[in-house]
Amino acid sequence: MHEFRNHIICGDCIDLLSKVEEPFADLIFADPPFNIGYQYDHYKDTLKKDKYLHWTRDWMAASVNVLKPTGSFYIAIGAEYAAHIRIIGEELGLICRNWIIWHYTFGQHGKTKFSRAHAHIFYFAKDEKECTFNDLAVRLPSDRQLIYNDSRANATGKIPDDVWNTYSRVCGTFKERQSWHPCQMPELLLARIIAASSNPGDLVLDPFNGSGTTAAAAMQLGRDYCGLDISENYVENTKIRLEELKGKSRETLFGTLDANEYLELKRLFVEMGFDAAKIIDDDKLLTIFTRQFEIRLNNRKAYDTELIQEVLKDFLVWNKKRQISC
Ligand SMILES: C[S@@+](CC[C@H](N)C(=O)[O-])C[C@H]1O[C@@H](n2cnc3c(N)ncnc32)[C@H](O)[C@@H]1O
Known part of the structure; x- marks a missing residue:
């Protein structure tokens, strides 16, 4: 078609x-x-x-x-x-x-x-x-x-x-x-x-x-x-x-993520509805979050929790800004 x-x-x-x-x-x-x-x-x-x-x-x-x-x-x-x-x-x-x-x-x-x-x-x-x-x-x-x-x-x-x-x-x-x-x-x-x-x-x-x-x-x-x-x-x-x-989509984010990974990471962040600040500060929660992300992407790759932590910090700022501006 x-x-x-x-x-x-x-x-x-x-x-x-x-x-x-x-x-x-x-x-x-x-x-x-x-x-x-x-x-x-x-x-x-x-x-x-x-x-x-x-x-x-x-x-x-x-x-x-x-x-x-x-x-x-x-x-x-x-x-x-x-x-x-x-x-x-x-x-x-x-x-x-x-x-x-x-x-x-x-x-x-x-x-x-x-x-x-x-x-x-x-x-x-x-x-x-x-x-x-x-x-x-x-x-x-x-x-x-x-x-x-x-x-x-x-x-x-x-x-x-x-x-x-x-x-x-x-x-x-x-x-x-x-x-x-x-x-x-x-x-x-x-x-x-x-x-x-x-x-x-x-x-x-x-x-x-x-x-x-x-x-x-x-x-x-x-x-x-x-x-x-x-x-x-x-x-x-x-x-x-x-x-x-x-x-x-040709840009690389955080030095390594492609547009698809970035969107899917943001989706997990939003869908969790869980206090992301807590995830960032807690190794166990960060590992669970990272593991869930890998599962969602079919385990095609392993992700470093430090990278995920860095992206989550960025999402927290993004989320706060849009809540204030609405
Ligand atoms: C509620 S909006 C869709 C919004 C869209 N989900 C988005 O996220 O932007 C409905 C759209 O249907 C279009 N529309 C209305 N009648 C239509 C028809 N018979 N065929 C195709 N499009 C139509 C309108 O122009 C309008 O853009």
Whole structure:
């Protein structure tokens, strides 16, 4: 499918995907407009409910059409339409493997009701037995390892649960923020999904490309990508974002880390949600953290704990700065 592989394409995802005869996507991540009045440059996010649901069924069916039989399909959606997405997914023959809650920090303050602080992420598969799930790539050190020093602890860590609460929204002041797009998913959240549900060389499709977060994360994890968007402006800006990333991926960080290792290290730091200052100062915790990182990268290399300590110090400063600026 050369017309899709590693391209960001301007067009309506329903038109583009429903014509395809041979499924080509190993993983699909879709973050459609939530129908809550966001300002996009080519899409009106205020459809009547029945029209929105009709459209939702159409783009989901078009996506299922290009998903390989072994493929996984993640959909992010707000509370308003979450239940509908689950039902439509099952009507289209998908199996819902997880209904994930992404509880984000830095949510917007509500005035007349409780503030919105989460989004729903559905994890569907066509075939539960055949789909990819790389548990080692997403495991975290358990409390048994970190706190209780319990010899019964699984040495490969634990699989995270289905409430994700360590990724913040991408605030306007964040370095990763693409100011030309109104809403953007965190790159590290996409990296978790891609690491779990695809393998290097697989094709990751995003039918609602937006600022290109899915493609950016896929590229850094050595996957092929394809992003579709109806806005020419978003497509052109995504191409620039990806070119800049390609340039950065040739740089070496901390004298030895490549871009993929750096991203994965940052992902582990954020996902642990554990006081990193404690890890830096404690040899046992530092060894557990380093070991978990090696496991996530398939034990392809051993890492020096002093190097990891140095990078963690840098992440602590980065994290503090973005918390202050938000
Ligand atoms: C919520 S945003 C996606 C944000 C993206 N996940 C990110 O991290 O930047 C939804 C995007 O869908 C695009 N869109 C709306 N209708 C579309 C359609 N029929 N086909 C393709 N893209 C569409 C909008 O232009 C918008 O950029």
